[in-house]
Each structure stands twice: as C-alpha cells, then as structure tokens.
Amino acid sequence: MSGLDWPGLMRAGMHGLGLKPRDFWALTPAELALMLGREAGRPPLSRARLAELARKWPDRAAPGEPLEG
Numbered sequence: 294m295s296g297l298d299w300p301g302l303m304r305a306g307m308h309g310l311g312l313k314p315r316d317f318w319a320l321t322p323a324e325l326a327l328m329l330g331r332e333a334g335r336p337p338l339s340r341a342r343l344a345e346l347a348r349k350w351p352d353r354a355a356p357g358e359p360l361e362g
Contacts, residue, residue: 305329
C-alpha cells in the first residue's frame, strides 16, 4: 500500500510555500501538486502544446473592450 507522505506534504505546503493550515487543507491534491511544480504524470507544457491550446481557446476581450496584443 502506498500512502501519501502527509508530514512531508504539510512541510512543503506550510513551510516551503508559506501556506496557512486552513489554506493547505482547502487545496485539492492536484492544486498542491501544481503549486509544488509537479503535475501528476503530465509532461511540462511545451511551446507546441501552448500554441495548440491558444488556437483552440483564443483570448477574447470582454464586450466593449479591445483585445490587447
């Protein structure tokens, strides 16, 4: 059985990231992993993947506001 290293995660979150206990416990495991620089099993975001995401979901200005860029 492989469990989570709660003492290690708490040290990383509260000491390393400076989170307050209530903020640490409010995070999902995925959010904590992202904050610690670890995305569960996902490779780092590449330029090609970023370009693909930008094409799929382009930025849009709010109604009446110009899109900067």
